[in-house]
Amino acid sequence: MCKKEEHSMSSPVSTTTASNTDTTYTWEEVRKHTEVDDKWLVVDGNVYDITKWAKRHPGGNKVISHYSGQDATDAFGAFHRDRQFVNKFLKLYRIGRVDDDDNRSSELAHDFDNVRELTKTMDLYKPNFWFYAFQLGHIIALEVLAYATVRYFGANIFSFLLAGLFMGTSQTQGAWLNHDFGHLSVFKSTKLNYIVQEFVFAGIQGAPASWWKYRHYQHHAKPNVINKDPDIKMEIFFLVGDTVPKEVAKAKTGFMPYQHQHKYFPFLLPIFLIPVYYTFEFFRYVIKRREWVELTLMIAFFVRLFYLFAPFLGFVGALLLFMLARTIQSTWFVWVSQANHIPMAVEHDEADQHWVQLQMNATCNLESSTLIDWFTGHLNYQVEHHLFPTMPRHNLHKIRPYVQSMCEKHNIPYIRKPFWTAMADILRSLKKSGNKWYELYNMLDPAGDH
Structure with a gap:
């Protein structure tokens, strides 16, 4: 691959x-x-x-x-x-x-090959450059609005919060655009996609594209597969699915009160993930891997941040503005990304499992509207994106009926949820997983103090 x-x-x-x-x-x-x-x-x-x-x-x-x-x-x-x-x-x-x-001779394999060929016949890998120009343009415009807010309204709580909202929105939409370039969805040239991805992710967001590729490609290759998908390895704070809680309970390796994880999830993960853990991981990764170009772009991002905002907010104020924007981005990103995966099956790898079954077991869709498409970066079409990851996101809806028809033919659940139902399902699935851990942990160790 x-x-x-x-x-x-x-x-x-x-x-x-x-x-x-x-x-x-x-x-x-x-x-x-x-x-x-x-x-x-x-x-x-x-x-x-x-x-x-x-x-x-x-x-x-x-x-x-x-x-x-x-x-x-x-x-x-x-x-x-x-x-x-x-x-x-x-x-x-x-x-x-x-x-x-035998894997390639099954009827499901044959039907999926037909759908894949259909995506080519329908020319669904052809990007709309006006769409991506708008994405990049409104990301930059939001950054400009953040600066204009503190410049013209001064250093006060109103301008601080409004600028943080503009910057956080820009950062989140930038993450969706980075996702497009990382999946080679925009340009025919792989090299050009990666160059622009570095500009968007490292230059505009202060994060390394190479780190994103390292993690995200694993996620796509084996979504929700234990010990292979890094996105579900959250035992330090959370347990997901049915199998992981049982294994942690038997090994007695966890230290959190996982039976309450659905309560602390809305506060802990969004605040901790990008502002703290990922920010540390970004620099650790590029220094360890000697990605000096990306490190330079990341440093340039912070130089630009403090150069623009410190004269109005002070050094500490500019830093707090950055943390506010990162927290908004983290909260936004966590709820959108986890809605598609956490409530789904989380299991060990099955060598004979077909690609379609692997992706369908681990992903679900959210219902679509113009606002939701923008808000989620079209990740509400997660099923189609996982089946055809290099397809430009604005074309994913065109292949959806054919994917759904294929799934119906083979009795594979095709899950599509209302937006707020998907958000609530995150908490419901965490509660279920936490209770599984709690019941088994206390059965094995009645004197446990969790």
Whole structure:
């Protein structure tokens, strides 16, 4: 799953151990190769030894390694728009074929392939550049409004709160736009998408695009899969799904009163996630990975912040304005992003699970309107986005009827909720998960003090 189609392999690894052969392997044999120093996967019935390639994979070592010993055909197709280009490099690691490729012969696989072809026939990967020009334009306009507010109204509580609202809205909408470039939805050139993503995410938001790719590609590859999706690894504060609460209770590794997590979620996660944890993680990541260009852009963001706002609010006031904007963004982001996933199934990986079933089990949609589409950055079409992640978000609604029809045919639940129902379901699912942990924890340890 080479995410970066234009990646140059100026010094490809030796193919003495991974060459094009007619050797056939059983799935039983393929599934044995899941170790750090021994990784195989299957694409279109071909077996590839990706042991050496995984370390060089532009999308990250983990995202491709999550499919070790498995069929990665649909994930490969979802992440790569130009499959022929990527196949030029992938073929270097081909070692044979599987002799019982039942996964690709199922009716669901056939129907999904038809829907995928339909997206191409309907030209749904073609972006509307006016749409994206508006997105970028209104993000910058909101930043200008934040500055104009404190400049012309002075340093008072009204201007401070209004500027924070403008800046927080800009930051949130910038996150949605970063999401578009990160999924290669805007330009044909992978490199150009990534360059503009760095400008939007690092330059306008003070956050590293490389960190986003590292986490988000894993999420898309294995959504809501325990130990593979980093977005559900929240045991320090929250337990999600049915399985994680049981495992934490048995291991006795948690320290929070999880039976109350639905009560403290609205206050703790939104305030803590982006303003505190992510801000620390941003700098730790770029310094550890030596992403000096992004670090420079991030520093430039903070220089610009204090240069513009400190003369009116003072250094501390400018810092508090930034924290207010981050808190607004964090609250907004948490409720929107978690509405699509937390109430859904959270389980361990199932090697034989088809791409459609994997994505449908972990995602749901929110009902649509012009306001909700804008508010959620079109992530209310989460199902379609997960099935076709490189599709421009303004086209997702066009393929929705066909996806829903496919799901109905195969008795796969297609969940679409009203906005406020989805918000409430976050709390309901957290309460359910917390109670599961509490009941098992106290059954195993009646003297427990949680």
